[in-house]
Amino acid sequence: MQPLTAALLDLPGLRFMRDPTRGGLATVAHEIARARRLGVRLRETAIPVRDPVRAVCEMLGYDPYYLACEGRVVAVLAPADAETALARWQALPQGGDAAIIGAIETDHAQVILETPLGGERLLEELEDDPLPRIC
Numbered sequence: 331m332q333p334l335t336a337a338l339l340d341l342p343g344l345r346f347m348r349d350p351t352r353g354g355l356a357t358v359a360h361e362i363a364r365a366r367r368l369g370v371r372l373r374e375t376a377i378p379v380r381d382p383v384r385a386v387c388e389m390l391g392y393d394p395y396y397l398a399c400e401g402r403v404v405a406v407l408a409p410a411d412a413e414t415a416l417a418r419w420q421a422l423p424q425g426g427d428a429a430i431i432g433a434i435e436t437d438h439a440q441v442i443l444e445t446p447l448g449g450e451r452l453l454e455e456l457e458d459d460p461l462p463r464i465c
Contacts, residue, residue, distance in 0.1 A: 334403045334425055337418040343408025350404050353456050356395040358404045359441040360455045362434070369435035372443045378427040396456055406434060
């Protein structure tokens with residue numbers, strides 16, 4: 331078991347954990363929205379995308395939210411446990427970039443990305459196979 335997942339297992343508000351390796355963050359968010367008929371609102375400024383990754387994505391025309399993100403975990407927790415989970419993850423060597431990146435909403439079943447300028451972008455569900463992992 332990965333240290334990031336083990337660190338949250340005893341939290342009563344833990345609702346969901348997933349590795350975003352296949353299809354990235356956007357695909358995991360769509361799995362949540364589809365399975366529970368809930369909306370997912372992500373804050374682009376809170377999502378830790380490293381500058382070199384962002385630069386390569388811009389050069390090649392990729393959206394980083396659909397790319398494999400190995401060694402990471404997406405977790406959904408009750409609001410009361412979110413700060414505790416974040417502190418636990420940030421205390422681990424693997425969790426230094428951990429962040430609260432969004433929220434679950436009940437008024438829609440879409441995945442929405444809030445942009446740095448205050449706009450919103452609908453993250454569509456991935457239609458093609460995700461890019462293969464390069465190991």
